[in-house]
Amino acid sequence: MLFLGTDTAFMSMAPHKRFLAWQESHKLVLSVYKATEPFPKHELYGLTSQLRRAAFSAAPNIVEGASRKGRNEFRHFLDIALGSLAEVEYGLEVAVALNYLKSEVHSALESQQRRAQFLTWKLKTSLG
Numbered sequence: 001m002l003f004l005g006t007d008t009a010f011m012s013m014a015p016h017k018r019f020l021a022w023q024e025s026h027k028l029v030l031s032v033y034k035a036t037e038p039f040p041k042h043e044l045y046g047l048t049s050q051l052r053r054a055a056f057s058a059a060p061n062i063v064e065g066a067s068r069k070g071r072n073e074f075r076h077f078l079d080i081a082l083g084s085l086a087e088v089e090y091g092l093e094v095a096v097a098l099n100y101l102k103s104e105v106h107s108a109l110e111s112q113q114r115r116a117q118f119l120t121w122k123l124k125t126s127l128g
Contacts, residue, residue, distance in 0.1 A: 016066040021123045024116035025059040025081065031112055032088065039100050047094060054087035058116060062123075071127045078124040085117040 016022045032055035039048045058081040065077025092113065096106040 016063040019062060019066065019119075019123055021078075021081075021116065021119040022059055022062040022066070024112065024119050025055075025062060025085070028085075028088070028109075028112045028116045029055045029059055031109055035101060035105055035109055036095075039095070043100070047091065047098075047100070051088065051091040051095065054084045054091055057081070057084035058088070058120070062120065075124055075127050078120055078127075081120050082117065082124070085113060085120065088113050089117075 032051055036048045036051055061077045061081040061084065065074040065081075068074050068077070089110070092101065092106055092109055095101045096103065101109070
């Protein structure tokens with residue numbers, strides 16, 4: 001399922017919150033922020049910032065796309081979100097290679113990233 005149900009509480013929520021892709025991307029943002037807190041201070045404007053910006057970018061692009069009227073516009077913003085999620089994947093690879101992330105933290109983040117990416121891709125394909 002790509003989105004939640006159709007009850008009245010659901011209908012009153014912001015349009016983007018019904019999408020599982022957004023929910024997973026939002027969780028990923030929070031996890032990336034927490035995981036990058038102990039990164040070295042000299043990475044604050046490097047890898048830390050890049051990983052955080054890439055993770056953060058996916059969710060707002062789903063938000064913006066969901067607010068648009070046309071499917072093609074929504075698909076465009078989902079493409080941008082997918083690009084950001086791919087950036088997160090690479091940033092995590094670099095972080096683990098530099099020993100900034102323990103392997104278990106990397107595995108958990110990688111799993112979240114892949115789930116967010118898969119759900120975003122499925123949402124995009126569902127739009128035709």
